[in-house]
Amino acid sequence: MSFDVETTASETVIIHVGEALDFRNADEFKSTFQERVEEGARQFILDFSDTEVLDSTGLGSIFSLYRAVSPDDGKVAFADVSEPVQVVVQLTRTYKVFRQFPSVEAAREAFSG
Amino acid sequence: MSALTKTYTDLDQAINEVQSLGNTWPTAQLNGTLDAETLHCTSLVLHEWIANLHQHAEFRATPKVEVELSSQEHRVYCSVVDNSEGFEIDAYFPNEDDDLEAFPERGMGLRIIKTCTDDISYTTTEDGLHCFEFIIPADHDPWLNTLF
Numbered sequence: 001m002s003f004d005v006e007t008t009a010s011e012t013v014i015i016h017v018g019e020a021l022d023f024r025n026a027d028e029f030k031s032t033f034q035e036r037v038e039e040g041a042r043q044f045i046l047d048f049s050d051t052e053v054l055d056s057t058g059l060g061s062i063f064s065l066y067r068a069v070s071p072d073d074g075k076v077a078f079a080d081v082s083e084p085v086q087v088v089v090q091l092t093r094t095y096k097v098f099r100q101f102p103s104v105e106a107a108r109e110a111f112s113g
Numbered sequence: 114m115s116a117l118t119k120t121y122t123d124l125d126q127a128i129n130e131v132q133s134l135g136n137t138w139p140t141a142q143l144n145g146t147l148d149a150e151t152l153h154c155t156s157l158v159l160h161e162w163i164a165n166l167h168q169h170a171e172f173r174a175t176p177k178v179e180v181e182l183s184s185q186e187h188r189v190y191c192s193v194v195d196n197s198e199g200f201e202i203d204a205y206f207p208n209e210d211d212d213l214e215a216f217p218e219r220g221m222g223l224r225i226i227k228t229c230t231d232d233i234s235y236t237t238t239e240d241g242l243h244c245f246e247f248i249i250p251a252d253h254d255p256w257l258n259t260l261f
Contacts, residue, residue: 056221063216087153
């Protein structure tokens with residue numbers, strides 16, 4: 001399963017995570033964002049609206065994205081976080097690092113403002 | 114006590130099914146004994162453990178994993194029995210004092226399991242199978258504080 005990706009006019013990359021980000025597709029997620037980072041992207045919105053599963057390896061791959069963009073003041077935001085993902089976010093307290101928005105549109109507006 | 118027992122020979126299928134516990138094990142939820150967050154925590158722990166088996170366990174025959182779940186007094190009791198060669202569990206589970214690098218890419222799974230659960234045991238049965246058991250209390254407020 002490949003990830004659905006779009007880039008906004010303000011060079012923000014939106015990755016629609018889909019049903020799962022876990023140990024089975026974390027490498028594909030990393031390839032997806034690495035390609036955009038190499039192209040110069042530094043702002044990412046992760047859309048979790050359809051996501052039933054985020055496991056430790058999936059979260060590790062998001063940390064990898066954060067480590068790739070944060071030295072250049074890049075940002076990673078979570079949008080439309082589903083209930084199973086929210087459990088992981090609360091458990092790991094990643095809300096301290098990744099700003100959450102109720103929708104992709106709200107995140108996009110915040111990034112373009 | 115509402116119980117659910119399922120046996121899998123396909124670990125991917127096992128992982129896919131434990132991800133949707135709320136759908137496959139609705140009785141406890143409908144009775145109001147467990148909230149959605151507790152079920153999500155249970156799914157997460159089962160996912161992390163079976164993913165661990167999937168990635169690291171050695172199976173000399175077709176994998177066979179039996180998951181048994183029950184709930185009582187706002188607690189989830191769970192066991193996962195498998196026919197792998199097993200683990201040296203102490204070598205896998207982190208100690209409380211072990212430092213984890215900031216924003217780690219690996220090594221969080223067993224910490225998540227340990228944080229979400231109250232009691233963990235990992236034993237070998239008389240049949241030579243391996244049994245991972247844990248309890249998740251519904252009134253638990255687990256969190257990890259070692260990632261940043």
